[in-house]
Amino acid sequence: MSSSAWWASALSEAVNGERPLPVVYDGEELVLFRNTKGQALALEDRCPHRRVPLALGCVVGDAVQCGYHGWIFDGTTGACTAIPNLHADERVPPRYAARAYPVAEQNGFVHVWLGDGEPSDSLPAASYQPRGREFTGSAVVSLQHDEYLAVMLDGPECLIDFEGVKITDFFLGDPIRRENHLVLDRGAVWTTQLLPANFVVDYPLILRTSVPLVGGDIRVDLLTAEERLICSVFVASGANRRRTTSLCWRGFMHDHDVEGAPLRWRAMRAARRPPFTVSSEIDGAQIAALLVAPSRDLTVLRQQSRIPATAAV
Ligand code: FES
The missing domain is CATH 2.102.10.10 (Rieske [2Fe-2S] iron-sulphur domain)
Structure with missing residues (x-):
């Protein structure tokens, strides 16, 4: 099982x-x-x-x-x-x-x-190993659970925000299946970067989203271009009533110097401001405008992997 x-x-x-x-x-x-x-x-x-x-x-x-x-x-x-x-x-x-x-x-x-x-x-949550101060929360959002998972691949910027960071539309390859998850990397830039994100070739940051084929454990990691972890967030999601989704999450900053980080971002960290925000209110128009690309196979894969939820003891 x-x-x-x-x-x-x-x-x-x-x-x-x-x-x-x-x-x-x-x-x-x-x-x-x-x-x-x-x-x-x-x-x-x-x-x-x-x-x-x-x-x-x-x-x-x-x-x-x-x-x-x-x-x-x-x-x-x-x-x-x-x-x-x-x-x-x-x-x-x-x-x-x-x-x-x-x-x-x-x-x-x-x-x-x-x-x-x-x-x-x-x-x-075995894969979530917090170190240091955590940032936590919970919410019920107005989006059906399978859609929530799909949007986490197609447009994570609609669901989560990292302070001082812009998540771009550029995928760094196709989604990769790792055990029971689809994992996708996309480019990210500091918001202080002068060049518009569309013209950046070498992204200084990577946003890695890992979406489950069964269950509801989502992981979102912000990394440097050299794949050093900066911030990790574990989001536990699941279907609530009336096509809504339950969420609870924990996340933390990894404890090392982030080379190339702008002064403003370092100042925010020194002030111990939360490094990320999981959206509890979702913009339907922003979701509707997303192209369905990386998540195209997700629904089928989840249906194939589905386990009946009928247990009682
Ligand atoms: S409804 Fe619970 S004790 Fe009667």
Whole structure:
């Protein structure tokens, strides 16, 4: 079984032992929280009693209590463990169990297993190895998930911005398949560069986007022309309701001198300003104007690689 049925679904710091966190990834409505040992847990965000979202309730010890009639569901098994006002001779009916999902945490992301069978060992965020200060965020954007992935190849400047850097339209080769991802390099220039980007032959910077054929783990790297990493961003994406996309991300600057960087860019770094911004509002007109080129095969490849998301434990 591929590791891609793991979905990075939330930032670790967003999941706590007080309030359940609702998220939607791969169309699955989930509620995330921590038990008394600090372990992250995931249940379907729907009370088995009257289908009220469990996110409206609260965390009680190692369980979630529904906000409507107060039934309590164990975070590990999903079993209903208590019903208020039950008579002494009544038992909790075993059929009232919330769906529980395997959860694993790595590198600042809570992952939920949405595939069949036993979860694999490797997690999507394993490739993200932060060093130093991180910049994080989350959003739900008005773009269908497959389109979001396609735009990340066709026009990443619509979705992410690196301060002081202009992402150009010039690809440095064709998309390359690397394991379960399509990887594309394009030229980038400093915004202080005097020549218009269209006339630059040797790009001082490379923007490398890595888009998954299964799952939702996107990686965006800014590199020097010599392929030294400057800034790395991991974006966990997945289908939300009504053709929108859930996102959460972490990124950091690599710790070395960037040769040739303009003074203004160095000053921004010294002031510890965020080096990148993931767009939470997307310009539809800008997206519509993009040529569909590098992403042409992406939809077909994703369909071929798709894993049924039906797991329940
Ligand atoms: S709807 Fe959840 S306990 Fe009744």
